[in-house]
Amino acid sequence: MAAICVFCASSTTLSPVYLTLATETGAALARAGHVLVSGGGTVGMMGAVAAGARAAGGHTVGVIPRALEDREIADRDSAELLVTETMAERKTVMVDRSDAFLVLPGGLGTLDELFEVWTIAGLGLHPKPIILVNLDGFYDGLLAWLDRAVADTMVRPDALKAITVVEDLDAALALL
Ligand code: AMP
Secondary structure, eight states: OOEEEEEOOOOSSOOHHHHHHHHHHHHHHHHTTOEEEEOSBOSHHHHHHHHHHHHTTOOEEEEEEGGGTTTTTBOTTSSEEEEESSHHHHHHHHHHTOSEEEEOSOOHHHHHHHHHHHHHHHTTSOOOOEEEEOGGGTTHHHHHHHHHHHHTTSSOHHHHTTEEEESSHHHHHHHO
8 A cells, every 4th residue: 555646637627538537546546555645626637536536435635735725625525634835835745645656637737746756756855656647648748858858968868767657547557
């Protein structure tokens, strides 16, 4: 059993494909006996992953900044709801409470969270696995840019090894 942190979109106007992915991710983590750590809101994929985990009997930990409790509709059903004073503290708590990170499709906030854990892993400050779920090539553009950045020596090739890119949820679960 591990605590798995899921980063994903909070948008409320998503295609059902993404919401289904989030629901199935939460349910699969719960069935595997893992604790879910997530953003502590009920909106978008973030809400779906937590609801999916609980529907499958899982323990959920939500971490939400006080300033977003209304906007992201804080997840009062979460087994633990941790309210932070700042956005930065939210990420720190999520990192501290988790053994591994699963990054699903998302927007700017998801990228911020991905790069937060990736950059500190690249500096050797935590050894926790980071898995990027590149569903339907969602992150192809980002991965192509990273190749370019490595080619231009802006990014160390080793840094890329700090994340594992998979194509779907099953592959991610197999790694966990
Ligand atoms: P998004 O991918 O933009 O839908 O955002 C996903 C989640 O990331 C949302 O819960 C945002 O509140 C959160 N988020 C956005 N920026 C930050 C940040 N700087 N620190 C912590 N969480 C953030």
